[in-house]
Amino acid sequence: xxxxxVITSKKMLSLFAVLMLTGTNLLMAxxxxxxxxxxxxxxxxxxxxxxxxxxxxxxxxxxxxxxLKVYDLSQKIQGKAGINWNNLMAIICIVFLIAGAVGTYWSxxxxxxxxxxxxxxxxxxxIDSMFWTTTVITFIVFVVTxxxxxxxxxxxxxxxxxxxxxxxxxNTIEKVWTIIPAIVLTVLVIFGFFTWQxxxxxxxxxxxxxxxNVDITGKQFQWxxxxxGPDGLLGKKNYKLVGGxxxxxxxxxxxxxxxxxxxxxxVIPVNKSVRLNIFALDVIHSVYMPHFRxxxxxxxxxxxxxxxxxxxxxxxxxxxxxxxKFEYLxxxxxxxxxxxxxxxxxxxVVSEAEYTQWLAKQQPLLTPALxxxxxxxxxxxxxxxxxxLALNN
Ligand SMILES: [Cu+2]
Numbered sequence: 607x608x609x610x611x612v613i614t615s616k617k618m619l620s621l622f623a624v625l626m627l628t629g630t631n632l633l634m635a636x637x638x639x640x641x642x643x644x645x646x647x648x649x650x651x652x653x654x655x656x657x658x659x660x661x662x663x664x665x666x667x668x669x670x671x672x673x674l675k676v677y678d679l680s681q682k683i684q685g686k687a688g689i690n691w692n693n694l695m696a697i698i699c700i701v702f703l704i705a706g707a708v709g710t711y712w713s714x715x716x717x718x719x720x721x722x723x724x725x726x727x728x729x730x731x732x733i734d735s736m737f738w739t740t741t742v743i744t745f746i747v748f749v750v751t752x753x754x755x756x757x758x759x760x761x762x763x764x765x766x767x768x769x770x771x772x773x774x775x776x777n778t779i780e781k782v783w784t785i786i787p788a789i790v791l792t793v794l795v796i797f798g799f800f801t802w803q804x805x806x807x808x809x810x811x812x813x814x815x816x817x818x819n820v821d822i823t824g825k826q827f828q829w830x831x832x833x834x835g836p837d838g839l840l841g842k843k844n845y846k847l848v849g850g851x852x853x854x855x856x857x858x859x860x861x862x863x864x865x866x867x868x869x870x871x872x873v874i875p876v877n878k879s880v881r882l883n884i885f886a887l888d889v890i891h892s893v894y895m896p897h898f899r900x901x902x903x904x905x906x907x908x909x910x911x912x913x914x915x916x917x918x919x920x921x922x923x924x925x926x927x928x929x930x931k932f933e934y935l936x937x938x939x940x941x942x943x944x945x946x947x948x949x950x951x952x953x954x955v956v957s958e959a960e961y962t963q964w965l966a967k968q969q970p971l972l973t974p975a976l977x978x979x980x981x982x983x984x985x986x987x988x989x990x991x992x993x994x995l996a997l998n999n
Contacts, residue, residue, distance in 0.1 A: 622661060625654060625658045626658060628654040628658075674689060692764040692765075693763065695763070696759060696760045699759040700756060700757075703752065703753065703757070706752065722734075723896060723897055725897070725898075725899055726918040726923060726934070726955070727897070727900070727914045727916050728914070728915040729801060729805050729899060730898055730899035730914075731917075732804075734899070736798060736801060739794070743790060743794075805913060805914065806913070817878040817879050818874060818875065818881065819834055819881050820833055820872065820883070821882075821883045821885065822872070822882050822884055822885070822904070823885040823886065823887060824884075824885070824887070824891030824938060824942075824949075825853075825887040826888050826942060826949075827944075827945035827948060827949040829936060829949070829951045830853060830854055830868075831868065831870075831951075832854060832867070832868065832869075833867040833965060834862075834866060834867070835864070835866050835867055837862060837865055840863075840866060840883070841860040841864070842856075842857040843856055843857060844857050845906070848887060851976040852979070855887075858980055865970055865972075866972070867965070867968040867969065867971065868969055870951075871951065872954070873953075873954045873961060873965075874916055874953065874956075875955075875957065875958040875960075876916055876917065876918070876919045876955050877916070878915065878916075879915045880915065882900070882902075882911060882913075882914075883909060883910075884902055884909065884910045884911060884912065885904060887906065888906065889943065890903055893939075894937045894938065894939035895935070895937070898914050898934070899914075900912050901939055903940060916955045918955065919955045919956055919957065920932070920933065920934060920955050923955075933952045933953070933954070934954065935951065935953060936950060936951050936953050937949065
């Protein structure tokens with residue numbers, strides 16, 4: 607479609623009007639809201655506003671192009687050489703390279719602050735170093751290729767004084783740009799594989815067994831916790847037993863379950879390996895603790911686990927960040943329903959002595975009420991399993 611057709615098209619004009627209206631309305635709404643909150647300036651701008659800016663920039667470029675075209679034609683009518691479009695395109699390439707470099711710098715310096723917080727777990731440091739290794743390698747390749755691309759476009763622009771060299775195929779080049787990235791990617795993937803294996807290897811497999819075993823169960827919209835009692839063992843669970851006061855479906859025919867403890871806060875000792883056994887009762891949730899670089903889906907019917915070792919207590923992190931109110935949190939990182947945004951729990955990393963003291967104060971999940979209820983349930987044992995499975999899946 608030619609430029610004339612675009613600007614006279616009714617559809618395009620109506621679309622532009624709609625964008626203009628939504629863009630300005632939202633901008634003004636934001637301005638009012640922020641003014642009301644006594645914050646200077648506009649902190650957040652709508653998507654429509656940026657689309658509007660983009661459309662305006664496109665129109666501005668199209669108008670400049672049209673003016674150049676008219677100038678070019680007028681020059682030719684006067685018998686002059688007119689504009690050398692190849693040179694113009696070559697200059698635009700260099701402008702694009704510089705604008706891109708400035709944009710990349712801006713992106714790193716401004717958006718870079720939104721990266722993950724300081725790592726507070728053993729494997730978190732390894733994950734960060736892998737992340738930075740990959741970022742630095744890909745960034746170097748990115749910078750070199752962009753400079754080469756746009757500089758070549760500039761240097762080897764069309765010239766009537768030379769002919770282009772025809773290069774249909776070159777095996778050496780093919781080998782180089784296949785083998786080098788293959789080696790680099792293999793090394794990165796192998797490092798990732800070992801780190802991931804360290805995180806997810808079973809507590810029963812070779813290596814250190816986890817010191818602390820905690821069950822975390824996601825349901826709309828909260829996390830429920832279960833700690834082992836004085837025997838140090840968590841009892842069995844069965845989703846068919848979920849119901850009434852037995853919210854997590856704990857199997858109380860297993861004697862290890864009898865002393866298991868309930869807790870409101872995920873309290874864990876520093877420098878001890880923690881194994882989180884992850885469950886879900888309704889939909890898919892996701893255990894997410896950004897400071898510990900822990901994230902794993904909680905899937906109904908598919909127990910998973912994540913092992914990590916916290917390295918900084920809540921107090922140490924408060925001192926480090928100079929924020930006396932700081933708390934580690936476990937979030938849900940899977941959009942699981944209307945109140946997903948509020949599905950979080952405080953995680954407190956403490957010394958081992960504090961942890962032992964805290965654990966001693968926690969109450970068993972098997973309350974007298976539940977004991978009574980389960981006796982009833984034992985009589986009607988066949989009815990328990992009625993279709994929790996259908997609900998869960
Ligand atoms: Cu959730």
